[in-house]
Amino acid sequence: MIVVMQGSATGEEIAAVEEQLEKSGFVPHRIQGAFRTVIGAVGDPQAAKVTGLERLPGVEKIVPITAPYKLVSRQFKAENSMIKAGPVSIGGEALAVMAGPCAVENWSSLITVARLVKKSGARVLRGGAFKPRTSPYSFQGLEHEGLKLLSRAGKETGLAVVTEVVDVRDVDLVARYADIIQIGARNMQNFTLLREVGRCGKPVLLKRGLAATVEEWLMAAEYILAEKNYQVILCERGIRTFECSTRNTLDISAVALVKQLSHLPVIVDPSHSGGNWRLVLPLSLAAIAAGANGLIVEVHLNPAEAFCDGKQSLTPDNFSHLMGRVAQLAPALGRTLAAPEQDTGGA
Amino acid sequence: MIVVMQGSATGEEIAAVEEQLEKSGFVPHRIQGAFRTVIGAVGDPQAAKVTGLERLPGVEKIVPITAPYKLVSRQFKAENSMIKAGPVSIGGEALAVMAGPCAVENWSSLITVARLVKKSGARVLRGGAFKPRTSPYSFQGLEHEGLKLLSRAGKETGLAVVTEVVDVRDVDLVARYADIIQIGARNMQNFTLLREVGRCGKPVLLKRGLAATVEEWLMAAEYILAEKNYQVILCERGIRTFECSTRNTLDISAVALVKQLSHLPVIVDPSHSGGNWRLVLPLSLAAIAAGANGLIVEVHLNPAEAFCDGKQSLTPDNFSHLMGRVAQLAPALGRTLAAPEQDTGGA
Amino acid sequence: MIVVMQGSATGEEIAAVEEQLEKSGFVPHRIQGAFRTVIGAVGDPQAAKVTGLERLPGVEKIVPITAPYKLVSRQFKAENSMIKAGPVSIGGEALAVMAGPCAVENWSSLITVARLVKKSGARVLRGGAFKPRTSPYSFQGLEHEGLKLLSRAGKETGLAVVTEVVDVRDVDLVARYADIIQIGARNMQNFTLLREVGRCGKPVLLKRGLAATVEEWLMAAEYILAEKNYQVILCERGIRTFECSTRNTLDISAVALVKQLSHLPVIVDPSHSGGNWRLVLPLSLAAIAAGANGLIVEVHLNPAEAFCDGKQSLTPDNFSHLMGRVAQLAPALGRTLAAPEQDTGGA
Amino acid sequence: MIVVMQGSATGEEIAAVEEQLEKSGFVPHRIQGAFRTVIGAVGDPQAAKVTGLERLPGVEKIVPITAPYKLVSRQFKAENSMIKAGPVSIGGEALAVMAGPCAVENWSSLITVARLVKKSGARVLRGGAFKPRTSPYSFQGLEHEGLKLLSRAGKETGLAVVTEVVDVRDVDLVARYADIIQIGARNMQNFTLLREVGRCGKPVLLKRGLAATVEEWLMAAEYILAEKNYQVILCERGIRTFECSTRNTLDISAVALVKQLSHLPVIVDPSHSGGNWRLVLPLSLAAIAAGANGLIVEVHLNPAEAFCDGKQSLTPDNFSHLMGRVAQLAPALGRTLAAPEQDTGGA
Numbered sequence A, B, C, D: 001m002i003v004v005m006q007g008s009a010t011g012e013e014i015a016a017v018e019e020q021l022e023k024s025g026f027v028p029h030r031i032q033g034a035f036r037t038v039i040g041a042v043g044d045p046q047a048a049k050v051t052g053l054e055r056l057p058g059v060e061k062i063v064p065i066t067a068p069y070k071l072v073s074r075q076f077k078a079e080n081s082m083i084k085a086g087p088v089s090i091g092g093e094a095l096a097v098m099a100g101p102c103a104v105e106n107w108s109s110l111i112t113v114a115r116l117v118k119k120s121g122a123r124v125l126r127g128g129a130f131k132p133r134t135s136p137y138s139f140q141g142l143e144h145e146g147l148k149l150l151s152r153a154g155k156e157t158g159l160a161v162v163t164e165v166v167d168v169r170d171v172d173l174v175a176r177y178a179d180i181i182q183i184g185a186r187n188m189q190n191f192t193l194l195r196e197v198g199r200c201g202k203p204v205l206l207k208r209g210l211a212a213t214v215e216e217w218l219m220a221a222e223y224i225l226a227e228k229n230y231q232v233i234l235c236e237r238g239i240r241t242f243e244c245s246t247r248n249t250l251d252i253s254a255v256a257l258v259k260q261l262s263h264l265p266v267i268v269d270p271s272h273s274g275g276n277w278r279l280v281l282p283l284s285l286a287a288i289a290a291g292a293n294g295l296i297v298e299v300h301l302n303p304a305e306a307f308c309d310g311k312q313s314l315t316p317d318n319f320s321h322l323m324g325r326v327a328q329l330a331p332a333l334g335r336t337l338a339a340p341e342q343d344t345g346g347a
Helices: A011-023 A051-055 A107-119 A144-157 A168-177 A191-198 A214-225 A252-261 A270-274 A277-290 A316-333 B011-023 B051-055 B107-120 B144-157 B168-177 B191-199 B214-226 B252-261 B270-274 B277-290 B316-333 C011-023 C051-055 C107-120 C144-157 C168-177 C191-199 C214-226 C252-261 C270-274 C277-290 C316-333 D011-023 D051-055 D107-120 D144-157 D168-177 D191-199 D214-226 D252-261 D270-274 D277-290 D316-333
Strands: A002-005 A027-032 A037-042 A059-063 A083-085 A088-090 A094-100 A124-126 A160-164 A180-183 A204-207 A232-236 A266-268 A294-298 B002-005 B027-032 B037-042 B059-063 B083-085 B088-090 B094-100 B124-126 B160-164 B180-183 B204-207 B232-236 B266-268 B294-298 C002-005 C027-032 C037-042 C059-063 C083-085 C088-090 C094-100 C124-126 C160-164 C180-183 C204-207 C232-236 C266-268 C294-298 D002-005 D027-032 D037-042 D059-063 D083-085 D088-090 D094-100 D124-126 D160-164 D180-183 D204-207 D232-236 D266-268 D294-298
Touching: A002 A011, A011 A027, A011 A037, A011 A051, A027 C027, A027 C037, A037 C027, A037 C037, A051 A059, A088 A094, A094 A107, A094 A316, A107 A124, A107 A144, A107 A316, A124 A144, A124 A294, A144 A160, A144 A168, A160 A168, A168 A180, A168 A191, A168 B168, A180 A191, A191 A214, A204 A214, A214 A232, A214 A252, A232 A252, A252 A266, A252 A277, A252 D270, A252 D277, A266 A277, A270 A277, A270 A294, A270 D252, A277 A294, A277 A316, A277 D252, A277 D277, A294 A316, A316 D316, B002 B011, B011 B027, B011 B037, B011 B051, B027 D027, B027 D037, B037 D027, B037 D037, B051 B059, B088 B094, B094 B107, B094 B316, B107 B124, B107 B144, B107 B316, B124 B144, B124 B294, B144 B160, B144 B168, B160 B168, B168 B180, B168 B191, B180 B191, B191 B214, B204 B214, B214 B232, B214 B252, B232 B252, B252 B266, B252 B277, B252 C270, B252 C277, B266 B277, B270 B277, B270 B294, B270 C252, B277 B294, B277 B316, B277 C252, B277 C277, B294 B316, B316 C316, C002 C011, C011 C027, C011 C037, C011 C051, C051 C059, C088 C094, C094 C107, C094 C316, C107 C124, C107 C144, C107 C316, C124 C144, C124 C294, C144 C160, C144 C168, C160 C168, C168 C180, C168 C191, C168 D168, C180 C191, C191 C214, C204 C214, C214 C232, C214 C252, C232 C252, C252 C266, C252 C277, C266 C277, C270 C277, C270 C294, C277 C294, C277 C316, C294 C316, D002 D011, D011 D027, D011 D037, D011 D051, D051 D059, D088 D094, D094 D107, D094 D316, D107 D124, D107 D144, D107 D316, D124 D144, D124 D294, D144 D160, D144 D168, D160 D168, D168 D180, D168 D191, D180 D191, D191 D214, D204 D214, D214 D232, D214 D252, D232 D252, D252 D266, D252 D277, D266 D277, D270 D277, D270 D294, D277 D294, D277 D316, D294 D316
Parallel strands: A094 A124, A094 A294, A124 A160, A160 A180, A180 A204, A204 A232, A232 A266, A266 A294, B094 B124, B094 B294, B124 B160, B160 B180, B180 B204, B204 B232, B232 B266, B266 B294, C094 C124, C094 C294, C124 C160, C160 C180, C180 C204, C204 C232, C232 C266, C266 C294, D094 D124, D094 D294, D124 D160, D160 D180, D180 D204, D204 D232, D232 D266, D266 D294
Antiparallel strands: A002 A037, A002 A059, A027 A037, A083 A088, B002 B037, B002 B059, B027 B037, B083 B088, C002 C037, C002 C059, C027 C037, C083 C088, D002 D037, D002 D059, D027 D037, D083 D088
């Protein structure tokens, strides 16, 4: 931590800051500059509470030096983490593709989509049972019934299952049915929910918040790891910016950056990022090229009749085409994609 | 709702959209433009599920016409809502000022601050018992113990008490101790929490999310009103933008706009907006001038030693000065401020 | 400047950075931290070219300490600058209000509006002769003819005149007719234009760019002062954010912050900020309360027929009402507003 | 255009809007909805001036239907445009890579870099002679001398040359030396400059502004095409968002979207987007995968001593590695990359 003093700071003010730093367990190092004094504070920032330093007379600002996350960082663990979820491993050379409808609507359409996306090479079935909706009047999901359908579809096809939890009281329930528990963008800083999924023992898919910085996103993951659950998959799904011609702005640089800062796998959601099915293909290819470990894609039998997100959903045919293009691309990047499944029918 | 067709849309495609609209309970009105066809869809958008329309062949985009909120709107209720919280009424001519520390730290500092802010004219005591913190390693609040201290300080001073709830399982607990329950910015779209506070019967202070549009903010309030709790106070606390010289960007226009769109009271948090105690005074005056119904301000006995947010906290002296300036300003805007209390020592 | 080394940096890498700093005229001060080394670099950053330091092996990041602007800062000049423009002084206790149509359209409407806004207390007439328009097919202004009309209206009413220049080749021409030359938001970093107006000897109204940080805005002003033109008025007119319910987001905190950082006067444009005439009144009052030195407001005889910006323009009646409210507010803030003019008819 | 009336609009107000539309050359179509009336206005929006409609009594908002750009749209020209610049064609299957230093510093380093990037497969040499700098005290470029060096380096190597113009008075000068004239991000809405390069007959590289929407970017291109210069290459270089861990946020979706909306080629600047040389490789691969027609990359012999942008510059070795990876990727996407040049040495 560096304390930058005002140009007008007096010797006494500087001494008072140094004293406060020492009281907080830091060793201060004073540097007398041409225009002002700065004080380097050596010590462990985690161990010390010094939030009010900026209020001491003569202090201009505090510059933190060390990143606030630990367990998620590459300094802590240099090699890539591999997350096992049912039959799938995420984080290695092999790309992991998750696909399925925005919301679970009924058994017949769910199992049909599940079989089709598996055929095209997906390894994880996605589908919402609890839906966080902007309007209280919108369809909110089939809830427990939706979980049962998902789990059954996973068993019948051999796909792992990922679904969102939105209420701390449902974590155990969701964990019984899902192979991967999703924390949605709106709940990325719902810290009680993060702690609860940190204790549930299941892999967690942590979506980035709409306005979360990369550092805040990693800190949210740190909450889960701090509960000793190291099975976290990060998911970039677009951030909110001034640009409204797409639903969100896919922050492709964040994918590359997080791969450098953290050992955790990162996947991309091209459906929510662009908000438009016509953008799903190019954004998926870009995500893989930038280093993502996989994709999570909305696929619906008949997007024009979807309960939600129809605009951004692929048809099974669109998805099959996408997977063909991904399969073509993967080797040129040193990645592999699971061969489309033979019709073995799952479990 | 208006459906805009592509310039190249065929007659069949247009007919198919009209048919789908009719199936969904709308009456379509076709307008043949110079370059393209648009279809006006007359009907109640709440009653119909037509999310996938954009995926029909030939459709370019959908333009919604009616705002998605109802109960919170001025169309629904023209006159200003007055929210009663303990001894305070919020929403009328009188300004409501809430003040107190970021976090409850101990009895002695809490009761001292409470007495001082009351003396300066505050009517509500703020203080965090459950703190949502970016880092799992930061101080997370005194929890139940903090609630007790707050409630006791409220009783001893005659101030109403506002404090945040972050976990659905704590709503009843918090409701027992608080006069106003706060939903923080990070939980603005924690819909299960919104529903729960909607059912608890206590007034709710709903902070705007860092990246929430005005419409999403009003929709979050709608969740609470939809549970028949009409006692919602909106709180603008700054949004996240590219500008980093302030902690957040106080969206002063949103204050003015929401007063036009909704009957609910709106207050402003100048502490989190600017993130700097030197900005609290000008932002408070601006908020009142723009039409806010009150303020919520962080005040700490010794900001340099605060457990959190010391940089943006006022000392009791700063706060007293602020209240003097607000009192000067209020009459010029047709507002009133409760006269600073005589030292009656509370209830 | 502080150079933060990576945790893994070797002694040789640290020495190499120190050597490079010395070559560039800095004195390095090494601080050995718990996890990493940081190097304080003492010297004048203006005098040295060290942009590539981040590329040296072992370097993690560079943290600048000193603000990059000089002439515009309060360190350089502590007392408020007063800018004289024709009969008006801007920057003191008296509020300066500029008003007039978005674009100069014809003599008759211009002189009528000019007389009306003067009557209501405006001291400067605004009006666009050269209009920067998003579309090449939109009305681009009356150009030279517009300048003549403006200047004549200024002379007939005794109002100072402010108008925008968009082309370096027109600076002399505009300077002949205008009392204040406006640099629009889109040209805030058109550095050749900034230098040219810096040389023209006339006061400059410098609008903040849509995505300009406060620091970049002040640096743009620095360009003008560096040419020895110290007569700069800053104008906050809203920044671009995710929020689309208003045209831009008025950054009211920036007004307060810039008053602390700089000695230059700051005014606010409530018309472009909100993009809606219904917001002009509350935003104007908020601006004054936050410490702005004045306003620039769009006024049109018949907004529904304006060539541009009709949606955000006030009628003369609206403006008269606004000025009444500002006059009520000013004394409560220790400001004054010129008394509405008697009908003396100008120069 | 759709005019949405307020729920409370009277029959007379609706009739007045229809009358005004007719006066402006539109045919109004009234649709009586459940809650409000909307009026479809059929006609050519380019031909009509109706900006003030929002100010008519009873009007809630105006919804434009037709995109405001024409010449740049795929509706106007369905097939991809190919831009010829010296020996290079941009816009087809072959990827075009532009590389070179941020600023031209001296002959020896320029020609060395030029030869090295050509060897690695670049076809265009980039280099700044006129540098738009945030600070008036920073290095502003070698100006005319820089142009001469660039042009000579282009001739000696057979590379086309791209360089930025920042002043309308220099357009002719720059056009004499450059094969492609660059409009920088800060000048994207410098409309006089756009018109001037529209008249100069040379291909133009139009960088997207930091806060420009896709529509505004295309409208800026429209300014150039409207002057009958159809040789425009669009360049995405990152937008400004709340995320500060990268210099800008590469809007990869905009690349995909613009390829759908416009026939113009689009390239990506991974250097400015990420602001960090470690991100240049993944962002370049992502750009190509998303459909970009090429790249513009900063390369410097010794980034640690670059006059500017050293942090984001590649060394020639980094660049050679990048080009190897791009060459591997291209065929998997149906693209080609010019084979690395044999050492023919140019002119």
